[in-house]
Amino acid sequence: MRPDRPTHHDAARRRLLRGLVAAVAAIGLATPAMAEGPWQRLDAARSVLGDAEPVTQGLVLDLPHVSEDGASVSLTVGFDGELADDDYISRIDLFATANPSPEIATFHLTPLSGKPEISTRVRLNETQQVIAIATSHQGERFATAREVRITVSGCLMRNGADQPEPLSNPRVSVPARFSPGQPEAVRTLINHPMETGLREGPDGEIVPRHIIERFTVSLNGETAFEADLHQSVSASPYLLFYLSPEQDSEAVFEWQDDTGSTARHEAAIETS
Amino acid sequence: MSHTELVVWSAALIGLCFGAAGQATGFCLMRGLANSWTLGDTRKLRSFVLAMAVALLGSQALAASGLVALEASHYASATPSWLAIPLGGVLFGYGMTLANGCGARALVLLGSGNLRSFVVLTCLGLAAYMALSGVLAPLRIWLEGMTTLVLPARDLPGAVGVPAWLTALVLGGILLAWVFSSAAFRASPRDWLGGLIIGLLVPAGWYATGVLGHDDFEPVRLASLTFIAPIGESLQYLMLSTGTRLGFGVSVVGGVIVGALAMALLRRDLILRAFDGPGQMLRSMTGGALMGIGGVMALGCSIGQGLSGMSTLALTAFAALAGIVAGARLGIVGPLALSNN
Numbered sequence: 001m002r003p004d005r006p007t008h009h010d011a012a013r014r015r016l017l018r019g020l021v022a023a024v025a026a027i028g029l030a031t032p033a034m035a036e037g038p039w040q041r042l043d044a045a046r047s048v049l050g051d052a053e054p055v056t057q058g059l060v061l062d063l064p065h066v067s068e069d070g071a072s073v074s075l076t077v078g079f080d081g082e083l084a085d086d087d088y089i090s091r092i093d094l095f096a097t098a099n100p101s102p103e104i105a106t107f108h109l110t111p112l113s114g115k116p117e118i119s120t121r122v123r124l125n126e127t128q129q130v131i132a133i134a135t136s137h138q139g140e141r142f143a144t145a146r147e148v149r150i151t152v153s154g155c156l157m158r159n160g161a162d163q164p165e166p167l168s169n170p171r172v173s174v175p176a177r178f179s180p181g182q183p184e185a186v187r188t189l190i191n192h193p194m195e196t197g198l199r200e201g202p203d204g205e206i207v208p209r210h211i212i213e214r215f216t217v218s219l220n221g222e223t224a225f226e227a228d229l230h231q232s233v234s235a236s237p238y239l240l241f242y243l244s245p246e247q248d249s250e251a252v253f254e255w256q257d258d259t260g261s262t263a264r265h266e267a268a269i270e271t272s
Numbered sequence: 273m274s275h276t277e278l279v280v281w282s283a284a285l286i287g288l289c290f291g292a293a294g295q296a297t298g299f300c301l302m303r304g305l306a307n308s309w310t311l312g313d314t315r316k317l318r319s320f321v322l323a324m325a326v327a328l329l330g331s332q333a334l335a336a337s338g339l340v341a342l343e344a345s346h347y348a349s350a351t352p353s354w355l356a357i358p359l360g361g362v363l364f365g366y367g368m369t370l371a372n373g374c375g376a377r378a379l380v381l382l383g384s385g386n387l388r389s390f391v392v393l394t395c396l397g398l399a400a401y402m403a404l405s406g407v408l409a410p411l412r413i414w415l416e417g418m419t420t421l422v423l424p425a426r427d428l429p430g431a432v433g434v435p436a437w438l439t440a441l442v443l444g445g446i447l448l449a450w451v452f453s454s455a456a457f458r459a460s461p462r463d464w465l466g467g468l469i470i471g472l473l474v475p476a477g478w479y480a481t482g483v484l485g486h487d488d489f490e491p492v493r494l495a496s497l498t499f500i501a502p503i504g505e506s507l508q509y510l511m512l513s514t515g516t517r518l519g520f521g522v523s524v525v526g527g528v529i530v531g532a533l534a535m536a537l538l539r540r541d542l543i544l545r546a547f548d549g550p551g552q553m554l555r556s557m558t559g560g561a562l563m564g565i566g567g568v569m570a571l572g573c574s575i576g577q578g579l580s581g582m583s584t585l586a587l588t589a590f591a592a593l594a595g596i597v598a599g600a601r602l603g604i605v606g607p608l609a610l611s612n613n
Contacts, residue, residue, distance in 0.1 A: 065515025066508070068405055074490075074517075151405030152413065171488050187489045238489055 038129045038145045039095075044102045045143075048093050048133050054143035057081055059134045061146040070124045070150040072234040077132045078117035081142060089116035091135040096232050098128035100198055104232040107241070112224035114183025114244025121234040123196075124150050164191035164236055166210065167263040172253055174243075178271045183242040188215070190255050190263060196231040212237055214256045219249040219269065245269050275487045276517070282480040283520045286473050287527020290497065294380035294528070295535035297466025299323070301574040302368045302377065305600045318450075318457045319467035324582050325447035326471025331496075331583035332440035334475050340482035344494045346571060347586035348426040353569075355419040356412070357588050360569025361577070361595020362602070363562045364500075369603025370610065371396075371559025374574045375499040375567070378560075379525060383532025385542045391553065392560040393503055399564025400504035412569060428585040439585060473497055474583050481520055495520050496583070498576030500567030555610060570595060 037056065039045040058081015067073045079089050088111055094104035104122050116134065124130070127149045134142040173187040190212070197209025209231065217225040225241050243251070253265040273281070293299065297319070304317030334340045342348065368374045371392045373381065378389040378396070402408045425431040429439045451467075452458060477496030485492030502521030509522045536542040547553040567573045570592040572581050578596065581589030602608045 063515075064517065065512050152409050173489065189489050240489075 037131075037143055038097060039131050039133060039143045042095060042097055042102055042131065045093070045095050045131050045133060048135070049141055049143070052139070052141045054133065054141040055081065056143060059132055059142040059144040061130060061132045061144050063130055063146050063148050065147075066149045066151065067124070068151050070126070072121045073124050073148060073150075074119065075122050075130065076117065076119040076240075077134075078115075079134055079142065083136055083140065084138065087136045087138045087140070089134050090137040092116065092118065093133045093135075094122070095131040095133075096122065096124055096128060097131065098126050099124065099232050100196075101230060101232070103230040104130075105230060106228040108223075108226040108228075110222075110224055112219055112222065112244055112246075113242055114181075115242035117242060118227075119238075119240035121238050123232050123234055124148055126150055163193045166192050167212070167255060167257060167261055170253065170255065170263050170265045172265050172267055174251065174267050174269060176270075178243070178245050178269060180246050180271045181244055183244040185240055186217075186243050187238070187240045188253060188265075189236060189238045191236050192255075192257065194229075194231060194233055194235045194237065198231070210258060212255050212257045215239065216252075216254045216256075217241075217243070218252045218254075219243070219245050220247075221250075221252075224251075243269070245271055247271055275485055276490070276492065279480055279485040279492050279520055280518050280523045282484055283477075283523035284527040284530075286476050286480065286497070287524040287529075288531035288534075289527075290376070290470060290473055290524070291380055291383055291528035291531025291533075292535040293466055293469040293531075294376065295384055295532040295541070296539065297462050297469075299466040299470055300373055300377045301578060301596075302373050302600060305597065306369070306604050309601070309605050313456075314454060315457045315460050315463045318454060319463040320578070321447050322451045322464060322467030323471035323474075324579055325444045325451065326468055327474035327579045327583040328440050328447070328585070329444040330472060330475030331478055332436055332444075332585070334478055334482075336437045340478045340494070342478065342494075342584040343426060345496075345580075345584055345586070347577070347581040347584050347589055349571070349586070349588055350423050350426045351420050352423065352571075352588045352591075353416040353419040354421040356416050356569040357571065357591045358595035358598075360566040360571075361592040362599035363566025364570055364573060365566075365596035365599020365601075366603045366608065367559040367562025367564075367566055367599070368574065368596070369559070369600055370555045371563060372556070375503050375563055376497075376528065376573070376575045379499070379503070379528040380532040383529045383534075384536040385544045387544060387546050388552075388556055391547075392556050392563075394507070395557045395560030396500070396564040396567075397504035397507040399561040400500045400568050401508065401564075403565045403568040404501060404504065408565065423587060425587065427587060428590070431587060436585060443585075471579070474579050477520075477524075477580065478583075485520075492520070496580040497524065498572050498580055499525070500564060500573045500576060504564065566599070 058079055060078050062076040077092055090109055092107045095102045096104050107118055109116055129145045129147050131145045168191045170190045175184040178184050192212050195207050195210040199207050201207045211231050212229050215227040216223060224243055229237060248271055249269045251267045251269050255263045299319060301320045304320045307313040308317045335342045375396050378392045382389040403412050429436040457463060474496050481492050481495050502525050506522045506525040509516060570577060571588055572592060574596055577589045577592035
């Protein structure tokens with residue numbers, strides 16, 4: 001039976017609870033000042049940050065909490081924080097803390113990119129933190145991290161799936177019409193094995209590294225978006241990003257792999 | 273509507289139809305096998321085989337028209353395990369008799385107010401994910417790796433060298449001839465309607481993921497009706513929905529429960545039922561766990577391999593279905609039969 005009136009015991013428990021709440025709040029308030037994010041413990045991330053103290057608000061990483069297929073994890077990174085009127089996000093770096101090489105990709109954005117939001121698919125070989133660092137044109141830095149749990153592959157489908165022909169079949173989806181200065185999503189995909197250089201082939205020999213290193217988009221010859229890719233990007237790289245053309249433009253998309261081979265796709269962009 | 277939303281909504285619709293049809297007709301492989309082995313009444317079994325024939329002909333028609341490439345489904349594996357697939361089938365079939373129905377049946381019964389099914393489903397989903405990616409996964413992967421078989425062909429047409437449409441016509445014709453050879457079955461519209469509707473939902477599933485879900489940039493994995501991994505995934509989705517995306521399988525599972533509930537209300541058949549005692553509960557829990565583990569090893573359940581897998585004519589489907597029937601026989605006829613109360 002519950003007593004109707006609070007007993008001395010209850011009062012003591014409430015006091016203890018209040019104390020605990022205060023202690024937790026104090027720790028919670030103290031954390032941002034320390035700003036001990038996982039990016040401080042990763043050399044590759046620290047080299048991007050330099051001595052700067054990143055802002056931990058504004059940059060958003062969207063990844064599944066749990067993924068059954070570490071070979072292809074959907075990732076979206078976007079920025080909705082505050083910047084000076086004449087400033088823009090000019091660079092976003094992605095890192096996977098526990099991959100053999102932590103760099104995933106570096107994106108270079110321009111005012112022609114319009115909106116700092118990029119989606120791709122990445123490889124994560126175990127449960128780990130994924131880190132994003134954004135740098136603005138005027139040097140402001142933002143950082144965020146997200147933990148992803150990787151379990152073994154569900155239905156074990158990839159039993160020697162056919163390797164795609166490198167740099168074949170580039171696909172680009174561009175909106176039929178842009179409004180000037182209004183960012184719209186562009187999606188690109190190209191076949192490529194993105195061979196990591198870490199995997200053994202059927203003959204027991206290490207399959208040499210073979211990846212797309214660079215992807216560029218230009219509008220009328222002016223660079224609008226660039227991506228440096230590393231082996232943690234999934235096979236047949238997929239990229240969603242935004243373009244914000246001011247006038248009718250000739251868009252050129254170019255992929256370059258580490259053998260120097262390239263693939264090109266051109267598209268006419270109309271604005272109205 | 274984006275292509276992924278389209279897949280999720282069509283999956284919910286397919287689930288609703290499955291739940292409603294299953295609730296109204298009592299469609300169940302386990303009941304069909306038990307009735308024909310113990311009572312000599314083959315109507316429920318013929319209903320299941322009719323669904324299989326309809327699923328086969330419908331899916332192969334989709335494939336022949338070039339809309340869906342069924343060899344991209346996970347059933348058509350060229351390197352299956354010769355042990356895990358039939359053994360998983362046996363575990364699943366035996367578990368199905370302990371739990372008094374397969375996973376899909378438990379979803380329908382849950383929608384009709386059967387609380388026993390909730391226990392079966394929880395154990396099934398938990399065990400499925402233990403075997404898929406949890407504590408039992410390393411053992412399963414080791415076992416599969418030890419017993420991998422390199423097949424010269426992935427499916428029956430490839431193995432016998434006959435075009436898929438012809439194989440489907442011949443096999444479908446034989447199945448249909450047997451199904452309708454029974455006057456009792458022909459006189460039971462409940463059974464042939466149930467088989468027909470559920471059979472049609474299999475090509476509908478291929479269409480939803482393969483045609484509506486087709487997108488060069490963000491492909492949706494080709495799938496149709498299947499329940500073991502999706503029941504586990506549904507439990508996970510309930511707990512982690514903010515960090516995961518709703519897919520075809522989970523949406524079907526939700527649709528089945530809602531469809532069965534709606535049909536149970538419509539037919540004034542919603543009755544809360546619980547266990548009579550700990551013995552029955554233990555049997556249901558064991559049955560659920562065996563179905564979860566067995567279904568993952570066999571790459572599918574009585575519906576997943578028995579209907580969807582068979583509709584692709586994949587060789588793994590024949591092995592898994594034979595295992596399921598053998599396991600069910602162990603549990604219904606013996607020697608491992610437990611007395612039914």
